[in-house]
Amino acid sequence: MTPLLELDAVSKRFPLGRRRLFAKALPPEVHAVSEVSLTVHAGETVGLVGESGCGKSTLVRLITRLLDTTEGTIWFDRREISGVPARFFARDTNRADIQMVFQDAGESINPRFTAADAIADPLRKLLGLRGAALQARVEEAATQCGLPLALLGRYPHQLSGGQRARVGIARAIGTHPRLLVLDEPTAALDVSVQVTVLKLLQQLKAELGLSYIFVSHDLNVVRLLCDRVVVMYLGRVVESGPAQQVFDAPRHPYTKSLIAAVPRLEGARPEAPRLVGDPRSPIDPDPNACRFHGRCPVGFDRCGTAMPALREVAPGHLAACHLND
Template sequence: MSQAIGNAPTTGQNLLEVTELSKRFPLGRRSFFGGARPSAVHAVDDVSFTLARGETLGLVGESGCGKSTLVRLITRLTDPTTGSIRFGTRELADLPAQNFARDVDRGRIQIVFQDAGESINPRFTAADAIADPLRKLRGLSGVALRDKVEEAATLCGLPLALLDRFPHQLSGGQRARVGIARAIGPRPDLLVLDEPTAALDVSVQVTILQLLVTLRETLGISYVFVSHDLNVVRLLCDRVVVMYLGRIVEVGPARAVFDNPLHPYTRGLVAAVPRLDGVRDNALRLAGDPRSPIDPDPNACRFHGRCPIGTDLCGTAMPALRRFAGGREAACHFATEPA
């Protein structure tokens, strides 16, 4: 896997700018030796990144690192606690999620969920599912609506003869195509893909990934691609964001990050990827479990205590994202310039 497939050149103009974005879920008050204080889960903590037009940005990290919450913030399904979400020329963070559902820009940001079978109304036919956002967000009806439904289905390789079938009458790959067709129908500028191939057989995954490459080239869509499969991220994405316990620990071009990780957590993730020769670097294996996201120490690196190269400094000073050569960033006191 020496290079990414279908990588689109970026224009240098950012479609999305996320700045110091945080999301905390209050848990009420916790008692310690008779006292009590407010407590919260820090699901996303001070996250900043950009997405250029036509770019595919990968988002990776272990379960519980905050990927899904970040996706819900970007797509405005959840309101942020603090921070900025700049989409084109608009600031979206200040617009409540319930209002954004009726906003003119709702159609410009769409999401494809992990399991299309679970995200499609079982009472909807494939045509109904694809038509729903076109009707609500674009105000289409009648012949115009049917034409757009068939156009979206055709772009996604879904036979028109299947449009009158219900989800339980479709295969997993066909349901995935319905989910993608539903998302591209309103012609979004940004498509967020939350583990879109996780529930599919390997052979079907390949065809869906090739479809996503074709759609990006045809429609000029920007992607935020969430996945646990680092090989897929390396093939599909231009850049990658690595998250750990709600914070970004590394950012950079996908190939550079996977070939020469700067952060010890990223090294552990890459070392865990299965190889054809069966060889693994046990020295880089991640031991233990992540700390609790409830009221984490603001003065300590989130990876402290699990990091193979950590020192006492890591327990007293939160490392900031530092810039390195080649458009790379890493949040580690001991990260050095890439070789």
């Protein structure tokens, strides 16, 4: 299988303030994403999970090339796209290939655009479609997403939550992308509607041969949709592997606590470990300590003196924890 998207040790740091003229020290930096490597194969769905502030959104913005990387390379279809500055990527040949579905379509769609305008906008700007061709493509995308054509003239506030979600998806698939980045696409929806949207996403993937990066904090939903899952903590990947395997037999204490914290219809686990406290500061973290150290329920001395490397614990299943050594 050929990788569609490949990230090699990608980092993003945001400096806090500028370097003073004669100052010796660099300004402190927020380490938003640190040395993340991941691969998305054609037709694959990769889930990206972690708490707020773990760098999911920054990573997504790096992949969609809305932000420049500090270090590392991003390959899309064997072409290095991290070399193209973000401000030029809007006119790049691969721009239409990587599209994004944003969280809460009610907030992310321009309120003064009708559904048709919203879907047509990327087609106009990226593919230069006009007139009848544009119209046909808008209707094609709407139909694929199960959005009745009669609703195309409506504004976002005149649509239900489920219909808005469909507009957001139609807008993203209009340009015939190969990779779709979905940022919590169902977070704003009721469960009854969430199911239909999830099924739509699975159907579109099969029909159009798409690959997904699925960002979500709802692990039950990630498990339903994803082939592989990547768990992030404070900017680093702590565990990745086949979704079912990671959920059934997590090998990193953070993943364990995360899964244990998800409410279950079957009732609470009696032995659920609780993760207390907040993550440490992402500003200039100690490079020689596990980022989970201090909050980890099973940490020991070595966690504070050496950063655990991401190691294969089972075929295709990686975890970064000293306990697996």
